[in-house]
Amino acid sequence: MNLSMIAYIVGCVLEIEAALLLLPAGIGLLHGEQTGWAFLAVAAGAALIGLIVVLRRPKNTSFFAREGLVATALSWLVMSAVGAIPFRITGQIPHYLDALFEMVSGFTTTGASILLELERLDKCMLFWRSFSHWIGGMGVLVFMLAILPLAGSSGQNLYLMRAESPGPTVDKLSPKMRSSAAWLYGIYLGLSLLDFTLLMIGGMTAFDAACLTFGTAGTGGFGVVGSSFAGYSMMCKVVTTIFMLLFGMNFNLYYLLILRRFRDALKMSEIRWYLLVFLFASGTILLNLRGAGILGRDAQPIDAFFSVSSIMTTTGYATVDFDRWPTYSRMILVAIMFSGACAGSTGGGIKISRFMIYFKAVSKELRRMAHPRSVRHLRIDGKRVEDGTMQNTFVYLVVFVAIYAASVLILALDDFDPTTTFTAVAATINNIGPGLGRVGPAGNFSGFSYLSKCVLIFDMLAGRLEIYPLVIFFLPSTWRKQA
Amino acid sequence: MNIIVVGCGKVGLTLARQLRQEDHAITIIDVDKDRLEAAVGAMDIQGVLGNGTSHRVLVEAGVEQADLLIAVTDHDEQNMLACLIAKKAAGCQVIARVRNPSYYEDIDFIKGELGLSMVINPEWAAAQDIYRLLQIPSALDVDTFDRSQVNMLRFQIQPESPLDGKNMMAVNSMLGGRMLVCIREREGQIVIPRGSTELRAGDKISVIIPRVEIAAVLHRLKLRQVPIRSVMVAGGGSTTEYLTGLLQRSGVQVKILESNMDRCEVLAERLPKAQVIHGDSTDRQILQEEGLPNAEAFVCATGIDEENIMLALYAARVSGAKVITKISRIDFEEVVEDLNLGSVVYPKNITAENIVRFVRALGNASGNNVETLYQLLDGRVEAMEFVVQPSAAAVTGIKLQELGLKKDLLVCCINRKGKIITPTGQDTLEIGDIVVIVTTAKGIRDLGDIVR
Numbered sequence: 001m002n003l004s005m006i007a008y009i010v011g012c013v014l015e016i017e018a019a020l021l022l023l024p025a026g027i028g029l030l031h032g033e034q035t036g037w038a039f040l041a042v043a044a045g046a047a048l049i050g051l052i053v054v055l056r057r058p059k060n061t062s063f064f065a066r067e068g069l070v071a072t073a074l075s076w077l078v079m080s081a082v083g084a085i086p087f088r089i090t091g092q093i094p095h096y097l098d099a100l101f102e103m104v105s106g107f108t109t110t111g112a113s114i115l116l117e118l119e120r121l122d123k124c125m126l127f128w129r130s131f132s133h134w135i136g137g138m139g140v141l142v143f144m145l146a147i148l149p150l151a152g153s154s155g156q157n158l159y160l161m162r163a164e165s166p167g168p169t170v171d172k173l174s175p176k177m178r179s180s181a182a183w184l185y186g187i188y189l190g191l192s193l194l195d196f197t198l199l200m201i202g203g204m205t206a207f208d209a210a211c212l213t214f215g216t217a218g219t220g221g222f223g224v225v226g227s228s229f230a231g232y233s234m235m236c237k238v239v240t241t242i243f244m245l246l247f248g249m250n251f252n253l254y255y256l257l258i259l260r261r262f263r264d265a266l267k268m269s270e271i272r273w274y275l276l277v278f279l280f281a282s283g284t285i286l287l288n289l290r291g292a293g294i295l296g297r298d299a300q301p302i303d304a305f306f307s308v309s310s311i312m313t314t315t316g317y318a319t320v321d322f323d324r325w326p327t328y329s330r331m332i333l334v335a336i337m338f339s340g341a342c343a344g345s346t347g348g349g350i351k352i353s354r355f356m357i358y359f360k361a362v363s364k365e366l367r368r369m370a371h372p373r374s375v376r377h378l379r380i381d382g383k384r385v386e387d388g389t390m391q392n393t394f395v396y397l398v399v400f401v402a403i404y405a406a407s408v409l410i411l412a413l414d415d416f417d418p419t420t421t422f423t424a425v426a427a428t429i430n431n432i433g434p435g436l437g438r439v440g441p442a443g444n445f446s447g448f449s450y451l452s453k454c455v456l457i458f459d460m461l462a463g464r465l466e467i468y469p470l471v472i473f474f475l476p477s478t479w480r481k482q483a
Numbered sequence: 484m485n486i487i488v489v490g491c492g493k494v495g496l497t498l499a500r501q502l503r504q505e506d507h508a509i510t511i512i513d514v515d516k517d518r519l520e521a522a523v524g525a526m527d528i529q530g531v532l533g534n535g536t537s538h539r540v541l542v543e544a545g546v547e548q549a550d551l552l553i554a555v556t557d558h559d560e561q562n563m564l565a566c567l568i569a570k571k572a573a574g575c576q577v578i579a580r581v582r583n584p585s586y587y588e589d590i591d592f593i594k595g596e597l598g599l600s601m602v603i604n605p606e607w608a609a610a611q612d613i614y615r616l617l618q619i620p621s622a623l624d625v626d627t628f629d630r631s632q633v634n635m636l637r638f639q640i641q642p643e644s645p646l647d648g649k650n651m652m653a654v655n656s657m658l659g660g661r662m663l664v665c666i667r668e669r670e671g672q673i674v675i676p677r678g679s680t681e682l683r684a685g686d687k688i689s690v691i692i693p694r695v696e697i698a699a700v701l702h703r704l705k706l707r708q709v710p711i712r713s714v715m716v717a718g719g720g721s722t723t724e725y726l727t728g729l730l731q732r733s734g735v736q737v738k739i740l741e742s743n744m745d746r747c748e749v750l751a752e753r754l755p756k757a758q759v760i761h762g763d764s765t766d767r768q769i770l771q772e773e774g775l776p777n778a779e780a781f782v783c784a785t786g787i788d789e790e791n792i793m794l795a796l797y798a799a800r801v802s803g804a805k806v807i808t809k810i811s812r813i814d815f816e817e818v819v820e821d822l823n824l825g826s827v828v829y830p831k832n833i834t835a836e837n838i839v840r841f842v843r844a845l846g847n848a849s850g851n852n853v854e855t856l857y858q859l860l861d862g863r864v865e866a867m868e869f870v871v872q873p874s875a876a877a878v879t880g881i882k883l884q885e886l887g888l889k890k891d892l893l894v895c896c897i898n899r900k901g902k903i904i905t906p907t908g909q910d911t912l913e914i915g916d917i918v919v920i921v922t923t924a925k926g927i928r929d930l931g932d933i934v935r
Binding site for chain 2 (some may be wrong): 172177
């Protein structure tokens with residue numbers, strides 16, 4: 001294992017974070033808040049430490065899959081740990097572990113909060129919380145690949161991108177890593193600006209529009225007021241419903257559209273499945289709400305679409321307290337928590353493309369039972385899914401369930417009701433934010449013990465990095481010396 | 484520049500690596516998933532799985548945005564077809580590898596009809612390289628600069644050589660400026676020499692000599708210059724076939740050892756004047772019987788690199804022959820160098836040199852293109868030939884010592900209207916000159932790049 005190269009990458013990440021911390025510092029100073037200085041101080045500290053590490057550029061730059069996974073996990077841990085410091089030193093969040101929970105929730109685009117009253121937080125703190133969604137959405141390592149000439153022309157940085165980007169298979173958009181990463185960030189930035197403009201037109205203040213755009217783009221979900229999205233205009237809700245859906249789509253789609261390969265873009269079956277699931281879920285919830293007599297009284301049709309879009313893309317904004325909806329609607333929402341968004345998007349969850357593989361693999365296996373000699377390949381978009389990818393996808397599900405079960409057991413020690421315990425883990429490991437019961441849209445995560453919070457922090461990181469980097473990082477055999 | 488490479492074999496990979504180092508965007512196409520995965524994991528390029536002769540696959544690889552397509556699969560037919568499709572579908576520049584001698588005979592026709600920008604044939608290039616080495620047997624390497632009519636020779640300084648212990652100034656005065664030392668290698672270190680650089684027995688040096696002076700210079704250096712009259716070749720592949728053709732044209736006798744009887748029949752039919760021996764070239768008995776100990780030159784050109792290396796070591800032990808080894812596949816150039824095999828020919832590198840030169844010229848608008856390019860010593864040194872065009876006004880008419888040339892860059896030779904000048908600091912470059920430059924600096928595309 002090339003530790004000096006890993007340290008170098010983490011050093012680069014620290015430098016980038018230091019630069020990003022200047023933004024909330026500026027917002028704080030603009031609003032005349034003393035807490036802005038805390039960001040400046042932490043930025044200076046991070047820059048200094050990062051510089052010390054980066055200046056010792058490693059001689060041995062060899063870098064393989066294992067280093068990529070470890071560097072990714074470590075970068076995210078360090079980034080969250082540093083990002084949480086301003087909350088603690090200004091006393092806005094008194095306990096460091098709470099601050100860390102909030103920050104991990106931010107970077108992993110979960111949006112689960114331990115804060116009781118958002119209105120008591122300074123503007124710069126709110127901004128940093130939401131901004132962390134935007135950074136975490138596309139990933140800081142991808143950003144690094146876009147701006148730093150890391151390892152030059154070798155292919156080693158592909159391991160970093162694979163470790164950070166979601167989906168069963170990750171490939172570059174264009175031959176050069178740097179331009180691929182730049183494309184991704186370009187698309188990301190463009191869509192975000194469009195969203196911001198439309199929210200401004202919808203009547204939001206610039207500050208709210210910026211923060212909520214960050215949450216939408218990263219599919220995060222931190223609001224700026226306790227009532228999340230309920231108080232905004234109809235237009236803002238419609239715009240956000242659509243943009244959450246857009247950010248939950250595979251970014252390859254936008255790249256194909258830019259290249260004017262419309263036919264290929266239309267053929268992306270993951271997008272079609274994704275939209276089908278969206279329409280099915282919102283349709284049945286609408287019918288269910290109408291049957292229960294809630295529609296028109298406590299909830300409008302837009303609320304159903306908004307909630308489905310918000311949960312499915314794992315954003316976690318709420319216009320109404322869907323915890324008061326009938327059981328069927330709530331179960332649909334829990335189901336789409338797991339399906340999640342598309343691979344290659346900023347969303348979380350298990351991902352639609354994995355479910356496509358599960359579905360097709362099961363139907364292939366059933367067919368093989370009826371026709372034991374049939375030879376058949378599993379295909380997605382006309383391309384064969386390799387056996388290795390399929391195995392990896394199934395193992396992913398097993399590890400996912402194992403972590404899920406273990407987390408639920410530990411959380412159960414806090415002795416909350418089963419719905420709360422179950423959905424608290426679902427809402428964090430899928431990077432959504434609100435669950436049901438005490439962690440529903442109207443509640444929050446402050447009631448859990450610190451042990452449970454640690455478990456949830458792990459779950460959020462595992463969910464965002466798609467489990468493997470974090471598991472490999474904590475595996476003792478990774479750190480053993482090997483020949 | 485966007486470049487598509489079809490075929491992920493040894494030549495394809497070498498090309499992808501070299502061109503990526505020159506900062507081009509490379510997409511590589513192959514049907515073998517594992518090979519593709521390995522390539523994409525090792526360098527920053529994109530891989531597309533599929534058959535490069537399929538239009539759909541080419542489009543997926545971005546042929547519509549590509550500037551150049553290079554087809555280097557194992558099959559000539561596939562290469563030509565891939566080029567044809569790319570040319571018709573996207574109109575990009577195309578380069579094909581064609582190595583089957585029966586296609587290569589009509590290569591000008593094929594090139595014209597298919598619209599190929601360039602045809603590469605590593606076996607043909609290797610045969611030419613070996614042929615040049617056989618003409619100047621005392622050299623380890625011979626590289627030719629056709630425009631300026633000079634050759635670059637590389638040889639090792641022997642203990643009794645007049646060069647032993649001399650510095651550059653002394654060497655120059657001894658040879659009257661007819662030879663310029665442009666690279667000195669000592670224990671793996673490469674030096675572009677200055678006036679005070681000293682030479683020692685055991686050093687390997689590369690020198691530029693005008694073609695007409697070669698015989699005279701070799702005589703002064705007490706190096707053997709008797710032309711070789713007969714050659715023994717182990718292995719009867721395409722390289723051997725091309726080489727035999729070249730050698731026979733200049734009246735050299737060739738003896739070929741080939742273990743495959745069918746191949747022997749083919750060789751005997753196509754090369755009636757050559758002596759074709761059916762036998763395993765790694766069999767000592769056969770080598771003795773066919774007279775290896777008394778051979779003038781021995782070329783190891785079987786299809787197996789390890790076998791070639793063994794044969795070369797054995798031949799150097801039992802005979803005084805000039806030994807030339809062909810290495811196609813294995814990647815340990817520094818180890819091979821340490822084995823002191825004498826002359827080694829790497830077909831894949833010769834091919835890559837030509838394509839890199841072509842690509843540099845394609846990407847260079849000002850017209851002062853590299854005419855000839857050699858990447859020497861594992862790519863650490865480049866030797867280039869330029870024609871000075873009017874657009875290179877920035878470097879013409881100024882004395883070289885006042886020009887502010889890049890560090891570790893040497894102007895080795897100026898051909899001014901047929902007269903070859905070995906330049907000193909007092910000389911100038913003029914429009915119409917043909918110059919040869921040797922440097923360790925990377926990525927020189929234009930004559931204007933030679934100044935700091």
